[in-house]
Amino acid sequence: MNDSAELAREQAAVDSIYQVLDDNRTRYRQQQRAIEAHGATGSPQNRSERDVMSAHLGDQAARLEGVEERLVFGQITPLKGEKLYIGRVGLQDRNHQQVLMDWRAKAATPFYQATARHPLGMASRRHIGLHRRKVISLEDEAFNISHARKEGIELQGEGALLAALQAERSGRMGDIVATIQGEQDRIIRAKTSQILVIQGGPGTGKTAVALHRAAFLLYEQSERLAKSGVLIVGPSPAFLRYIEQVLPALGETGVVSTTISTLLPAVRAQATEHPKIAALKGDLRWVKLIKQAVRSLQRVPDCPQTISVGATKLLLAPQTVREAIKHARLSAKPHNQAREIFVTQVLDALTDQYLDIENRREREQLASAASAAGLEEIETVRDDLSERAFVREEIRANINARRAINLCWMPYSAQNLLRRLYAYPAFLARFAKEFTLAEQEILYRPKTADFTPADVPLLDELAELLGEVPSANSSSSTKAARQVHEKELSRAQAAIEAQGLGDGIVSATMLASRAGESVEQIALSERAYRDRSWTYGHVVVDEAQELSPMDWRCLLRRCPSRSFTVVGDLAQRIWGGKTGWKELLGPAASALEEEAYLTVCYRTPKEIMDLAESVSAAAGRPSPYPVQAVRNDPGCLVTRQVAAIDSPVLENVIKEEIVYLDNQLGKGRGRIALICGKNDFAGLRDICSQLPFRVGIDPISERVCLLDAVTSKGLEFDSVILLEPAHIGKQSVGNLFVAMTRPTRHLVTLHTEPLPAGWN
Incomplete structure (x- = not known):
């Protein structure tokens, strides 16, 4: 419909909504500047309250500033009640009247799912086409007129949909928020709490549906996901660039996007290899192999080891090492962190041995001196605790002791251990009992070779068992930073609760990251990306039909709740073989809650x-x-x-x-x-x-x-x-x-x- 009078009426309504948008943006920024003008004065609690309000207002303004284009795209008219405008975000005017309904709200569902057969209480639906802020087209559907599409396909907003499909490709994926179809919307709003698989052929919009589902969950579960974030895993850097504007255009920015090859901080796995080698690295047999390789770094010597500390000869007995290893393993800490427990117990045993030798030597010397002086004994005054601490540090610093302890429990990085497995066939063979000789041989490569994407889940598995390699100051600095952050977090939470902002888009975690000069001020998404051990509230995996079982272990580790949206097409799988999603999900299969199917191809002729x-x-x-x-x-x-x-x-x-x-x-x-x-x-x-x-x-x-x-x-x-x-x-x-x-x-x-x- 392009009736000039109707276009003018809708233009007036759209102008009014945009005016509310402008007013809200201006008001939020003005209020934020007024709060910040007070400066960092007053008690810590007062400062936190100011910070939380400033952050809340700033984030609200930024969110509204990102939704300029096609702000309003639809309208529904119920059989009873007033018409409702649908758009990218929800807007209320100064009188708290709803002028625009967020597309993710429950009240907006009929805009996407109502049909002539099932009108959901609606009299009509209107698609509004905008160019910048100007209304350029209207398309109406009346639900009281029965109609049927050829082959049973019902398209909501057919004119708007076909216009979007026939527009030229821009090099970036656009959102489909204005033209979401009924089967797509039902998947976007699905109530699954664990793994939802979206199977869709080319052109069905499966990637767009997954991204809009992520936006929907960020809206519906904002408090939970604001603390943990959403991870998007795509097949290539080009693909991630292609989709990167979709979620910001829907008002959502707290998302980490990555490929498997860039999933680990400081690891860039860009090398290529034969598909057979990549498939072998994805095999779950690696779990046992890697566990045994890490265990091999904890070894008991065959015989007592002599350690010279000054003039004193100490013996590191196999039994001492065995007990220390057992004690350290009981902590269930990663190898490099449990090593400190091992080292402590070994140092305690060596210190006891040293003090026994020195005490015996001292008693012998005093007895000899007393005998020469004609005395029965000579009394001494000792500070046992002070002496013990001194001796312990002397042994810790001794190069012979360090070498002996390292040989029993060697600290190791994931990258160095994997390189060693690849470069030394005899070392690999010790743990690869379940691999054939031919399989072991094709894994060989020099230690200088670059990593490939298939190495990433193996590195992650190793990192999980090894932990971080300790540095000289890492323990104390990390502990101090954690204490500061926990203090700021507690203060921020109190400020949020005091101001009734618990349901807003600012969380205590976000605020704590901004508060105080000692806490690094970075966004949640950036902190999550830097932290290998970060756990996300939801994960979207695209082109998932290509993932290996080891890939899935790697991803499951990042989302203990198993809240996944998994997207793919079995027909597009590089290799044949497994034909069902239950098989392809491997270790994630037990968390599969629902398989949804997109059956209509919109893009491809x-x-x-x-x-x-x-x-x-x-x-x-x-x-x-x-x-x-x-x-x-x-x-x-x-x-x-x-x-x-x-x-x-x-x-x-x-x-x-x-x-x-x-x-x-x-x-x-x-x-x-x-x-x-x-x-x-x-x-x-x-x-x-x-x-x-x-x-x-x-x-x-x-x-x-x-x-x-x-x-x-x-x-x-x-x-x-x-x-x-x-x-x-x-x-x-x-x-x-x-x-x-x-x-x-x-x-x-x-x-x-x-x-x-x-x-x-």
Whole structure:
């Protein structure tokens, strides 16, 4: 609907809502400046109360400042009652009247789930299209008019949805908050408390649904998640850049985004390796191997060890070491932290031995002196505690004692121990009894080799058992910092409760991180990213069909509550084999609470989807959950056999696609990807460098880019030029399925070799 009078009425309503937004932003900032103007005076409790209010107001203002674009996108009119506007955030005017309902609120559910068959008490729904702050389109649906879509698919806001789908790709994923469909909304609002799997084929919006679910949980469980945060795990850095604007556009920023390769602080696992080696590293047999390797660092000597401390000879007996090891293990602390208990007990035993020797020597000397003087005995006055402390430190500092103790309980870092396992076959063989000799051999690599993504869960497993390598001042400084933080946390919590802000977006933990000069002032997301042992309130895992069992152990460690949203498509899995999510989740399978299915493909034309599924089926990998595409485009497929894929061929094809997109979307708009097999990438990059226009390798910022099929996972483009599909299919049928389903408009295929079976 584009009736001018109706557009004007809605424009007035939208203007009014934006005015409330501006007023709230201004009021929050003014109140924050007024509070901060008082300065850091008064009692600690007074300062905490000022800090908590300032932080609360600042965060409220920042949240509203991030939701300018498409603030209002819908309206619902109940059969009884007043119409309700739906938007990115909830807004109240100065009189506390609700002028805009947050899309995540329960009252907004009918906007997404009402249909003609099930109107949920609604008379009508309106989609409002905005450009900046101007109303440019209206689309109405009346629920008292019965209608049925072809093939049983009901699309909410069909006009708005198709407009969004037909818009050019920008290089960044946009939110779908204005066009969420009913099946998507039910998954977003699902009440599962543990693992929810979202199975969805290409173009079903599964990634967007997962991100909107994260935003929904941050809204619904704000108090819990404000303290722990949300972790998003994606398949590649390019994918994370692609989705990074979605949650901020929904008013949520307290999220950590990472790949498996960058999950551990200070570890960058960017090297590549053969898929067979990566699969072997993902095997759960590593759990036992790693545990035994760490235990091997705690060893009892075969015979007593002589330690010279000055003129005194001490013996470190095997029994002493055995008892100290047993005592340290009972603490259940990681290896490097339990070592201090071991060292303490060994030092105590050596100190006792030293004092016994010295006391015996002293008694003998005094007896000899008394005999020479004709006395029965000579009395002495001793400070036993002072002497014991002195002797203990002398032994601790003695190089011979340190060497002997280290040989019995060696401190070790996770990285050094894993490098040692790879570089020394005999050392690995001691613990790899469940691995064949051939498996052990392919794990070998020099100690200087870089880590790969498959090493990350092994490093994490080792770090969990080893703990941090102690430094000279780490214990005392950490303890002091913890005491300061706990004090600030207690004070902040009291301030929050005193001002009734417990349900706000500022928590005591957030405030404590800002309070006091001795506490580092960093955001929760940054603190979580730096801390390997941080546990999150919720974890979103995308392209989860590729994770190994060891990957899952690594992720489960970061979310003890098992609150996960797991996203993927079994048809896009690189390797075949396991066919169900229960199998693929490995150690996480016991926490699987619900599997949800997205069945409608919105992005990819039906012709492309049919072709991709035909090729996969012919290769013996039929899609276990085929989807129904809602768009037809008979001209979307172009297939050409060429003598060679060289500069002239690529130049002509790319120019044709640029002209096509310029005509369809406007000059310079739309994005093109050249997708090839991994082994073809280097050669094609050289060819592209000879073209008279730029072909980059960054799929986010370049209008025309070259990338391999694996890197294209999760991304989308207006046009895809698929190069030698047979090469991709030989490496992985799943990768070919991924590459074929990236475009929203055109799939142009160039090949010199025969096309894969099933290509009609």
